[in-house]
Amino acid sequence: xxxFYGIGVGVGNKYNLxxxxxxVLKKIDILFVxxxxxxxxxxxxxxxxxxYLPDNLEIRRKHFPMSYDSEELKLAWENISNExxxxxxxxxxxGFVTIGDPMVYSxxxxxxxxxxxxxxxxxxxxxxxxxxxxxxxxxxLVEGDEPLVIVPATIGVEKVRExxxxxxxxxIMKVYKNFxxxxxxxxKENLIDYALVVSNSSKENQxxxxxxxxxxxxxxxxxxxxxxxxxxxxx
Amino acid sequence: xxxFYGIGVGVGNKYNLxxxxxxVLKKIDILFVxxxxxxxxxxxxxxxxxxYLPDNLEIRRKHFPMSYDSEELKLAWENISNExxxxxxxxxxxGFVTIGDPMVYSxxxxxxxxxxxxxxxxxxxxxxxxxxxxxxxxxxLVEGDEPLVIVPATIGVEKVRExxxxxxxxxIMKVYKNFxxxxxxxxKENLIDYALVVSNSSKENQxxxxxxxxxxxxxxxxxxxxxxxxxxxxx
Numbered sequence: 001x002x003x004f005y006g007i008g009v010g011v012g013n014k015y016n017l018x019x020x021x022x023x024v025l026k027k028i029d030i031l032f033v034x035x036x037x038x039x040x041x042x043x044x045x046x047x048x049x050x051x052y053l054p055d056n057l058e059i060r061r062k063h064f065p066m067s068y069d070s071e072e073l074k075l076a077w078e079n080i081s082n083e084x085x086x087x088x089x090x091x092x093x094x095g096f097v098t099i100g101d102p103m104v105y106s107x108x109x110x111x112x113x114x115x116x117x118x119x120x121x122x123x124x125x126x127x128x129x130x131x132x133x134x135x136x137x138x139x140x141l142v143e144g145d146e147p148l149v150i151v152p153a154t155i156g157v158e159k160v161r162e163x164x165x166x167x168x169x170x171x172i173m174k175v176y177k178n179f180x181x182x183x184x185x186x187x188k189e190n191l192i193d194y195a196l197v198v199s200n201s202s203k204e205n206q207x208x209x210x211x212x213x214x215x216x217x218x219x220x221x222x223x224x225x226x227x228x229x230x231x232x233x234x235x
Numbered sequence: 236x237x238x239f240y241g242i243g244v245g246v247g248n249k250y251n252l253x254x255x256x257x258x259v260l261k262k263i264d265i266l267f268v269x270x271x272x273x274x275x276x277x278x279x280x281x282x283x284x285x286x287y288l289p290d291n292l293e294i295r296r297k298h299f300p301m302s303y304d305s306e307e308l309k310l311a312w313e314n315i316s317n318e319x320x321x322x323x324x325x326x327x328x329x330g331f332v333t334i335g336d337p338m339v340y341s342x343x344x345x346x347x348x349x350x351x352x353x354x355x356x357x358x359x360x361x362x363x364x365x366x367x368x369x370x371x372x373x374x375x376l377v378e379g380d381e382p383l384v385i386v387p388a389t390i391g392v393e394k395v396r397e398x399x400x401x402x403x404x405x406x407i408m409k410v411y412k413n414f415x416x417x418x419x420x421x422x423k424e425n426l427i428d429y430a431l432v433v434s435n436s437s438k439e440n441q442x443x444x445x446x447x448x449x450x451x452x453x454x455x456x457x458x459x460x461x462x463x464x465x466x467x468x469x470x
Binding site: 013015019020022023101103112113116121123124125126127128131134135138139142145148155 | 241243245248249250251252253254255257258336337338339340344347348351356358359360361362363366367369370371373374375376377378379380381382383384385386387389390398
């Protein structure tokens, strides 16, 4: 039985791929890979898996939209999913690589929903950004009976503030766009000692900003995450 | 330079180990492994890594306390950490395996805090229970601008209720002890369609309960987690 494999590949370090992910990359027939709009613009996911791919694996480079909120974008996802369905019905095992973990804030979920009634699907978990950063920087994220809250900064600074006040362990994702406001918030709430800012975690150009006052919108990258643990002083 | 390696091994499936974890298990000199109080009571962590361990690796079986809230337990952790420090000062590379991820609700954090000023530490992330379950069961956990909240049920049913009402994506961990109360809560809040209960995720004896009404304290195991996504109906 041919299958669709959704493969989480972590955020940068190719040694953070699971054994399962590596084995699946060896046995599939076709790999769908996100690429930038320009032809040679390799995606992060592709760079992570590149060295594991066998020579005879067929690579299909696709531009995957980052969202799903217009008819045009929906159509783009539907076209890709129809192509995948055709190949699986043709007895091909098809893979798709996605950064971080497939079930946590991943555009893989769009594809999954379009495919799930139509083909067999196996999803392979990956190390998400906040797990990658926490271990990589030796930063204990949460202990005991504490909740752990993951908040995309895109919900707005006011809502991020509510979590910052109420919770002890908070991960702020997608922080690039309103980085400076989030930073001011952290300073105002006296959380400088407990906040770690990491850009490009476990990639070659990884940067750690501590204290957060060293970071600003101009020197952090698109892939930036803030970890806060009020019960742990980083240095 | 000798080092201490804290190695996350996931929750059950040995193929969910990262390449990094597997490589480190090959190069260390001594592995500290949690064991039950009875001599042959292999821990979950040990069973996951067993097949990767080279013949010449020295295994030190230890009973690790699950908490840190008495002088006696603190002393037990201190004794283990002192033993590890001695071996590292003796030029040995020492590893410690922990289920799930080392920086998220792991007793590894006790050990880490005792060691961090004294030896070089490298922490290797692992697939936590909620990532394991979400992919394993094809359950999209969180999308877009939604927060994701991880709540240990041990904070109390009232607090779990607050998160259940307010949030859309919630993971309830350590749910065994007050499983029946949490289940009643989920039923009362009309979340039956959106809640997935998994015992022993990715172990041989994994069980999925859907709807949650099929599960109760007598048929779920100690390793049980509930995933809820109000934006996703499981079946």
